[in-house]
Amino acid sequence: MLARWLTVIAALLFGAGCSGTPSFLGPPRPAPFVPDSLAANVAVLAFENNTGDPRYDPLGRGLAHMMTSDLSAVPTLNLVERDQLQALIDELGLQQTAHFDQETALQVGLFIGADHIVLGSISAMQPEMRLDTRVVNVETAEVVQTATVTGDENALFDLQQRLAVSLIDGIDVVMTDEARDLLTAQQEANRIDRVETAVTFSEALSLYDQGEFTTAAQRLFVVQQEAPASQLVSVAFQMARQAGQRELGRSIRGRIDNYLRSRRDSTQAQ
Template sequence: MPTLLALALLALGLLPAPTGPSAAPARKTVAVLAFDNNTGKTDYDHLGQGMAAMMTTDLAAVDEIQLLERQRLADVTKEIDNQRSQYFDSTTAVKVGRLAGAQYIIVGSLAAVEPQVRIDTRIVRVETGAIVKTAKVSGKQEEFFDLQKRLTKQLVKDLDIALSPEGEAKLDARQQANRVDDMDAMVKVSNAMSMADAGDYGGATFKIAPVVAKYPNSAFVKMTSDEIKQRASKKTEQKAKDGINKGINKLIKKKWPGGN
């Protein structure tokens, strides 16, 4: 009988229609650009690249975020900004974000390294160019891992993402897996990444080797090292193919000099 009453009330519009399970909120598309070096020390020119890469791999553990790949960002950045402008002023960052298809861009700067490290960040909404949130952390160089860990968690909050206990545990696990404690090691990894981007895979492999030995269990270091090796292998394969094709073309021209 209660069921019949409910049906009657529903027919009269006095009860709300039943709804299915609520849809999960759409994932936020986020890109992390290489951090600027505002320390005045050229030794740290490439550190921001490694910092952004590690932050990207950490944030990839957050289910509510869709991260854009580093190579995609590098291609877009090269297309519109071959001279590598400063990103922290947000103007170039918004251009990159629009071309890459990001909703939010995270930009940052290494503001100081002595006597303490200071890292500043901004979250920029690509659609409007507005700065949504700013955050900064500071501490000793030997606390570099903890600084980046704190900053990443703050950025998640600033994106209005409330992690469940399971989500927090997943992010913690990812950060521990990627762990690199000292700043000097991160500088070496970052320099290796920059050398690889310039096509110097031998130099990149040599540069990252001591970090691989020091942090054999770091997923981030292993991933970066493996990527350098894969890119070097592809370059070697392509070079071999080009050599074979060149040789074949020479033979064809020699045998059939009048051919096209």
């Protein structure tokens, strides 16, 4: 088990150093120089669904991913990418359910090198959508910030904006006016307004994680029609489509190889 953990950690460290690698966060941006004392490493975990409606189970993953992408625009925040975080959770055999408590989350944060972790929940959808979050310092286990936002479920963009600003206030980093402008621009570029659109996007992320690339691309195509200006959706769609094409290519090559092998065996048998 220790060897497996070390392998995962090495892969995560390698991935964190490859800033030019395409990801669901969007096109790579040049990393500005930021003194270590002013920066923070942050991991946003999937939000729990506490609404009692299982339709919203996938939404927690999508919300965490959208927030990670938004916050990645702030130069003083180093965000752990969703695929790296999910790889660690999967490798450790953990499931983000109601039993995924703060202590377990802190262990994940420690393994992945995060200074702070963001834990959240979808607490209600009717009559208004309510999101509850808290920022926890990994070293001290102290909750340094809590935030609750409520609003119409079709004003998801507004809820995300308010939540991101509130969470940053709980992390001890330098937040300049320029950084706030970058955050606002990133949020606008990733914009998804309707909860139902975000649910479909979240379902596509889950399918992608399961290796169902073609189905994920089909879902993302639908999302792209509903949020055509979202850079986040566009990047995710392109990645899923390319992965699906590679998967299809391997399948076709495998069928051809099997056919040729069967023909060769048949000829030799004669």
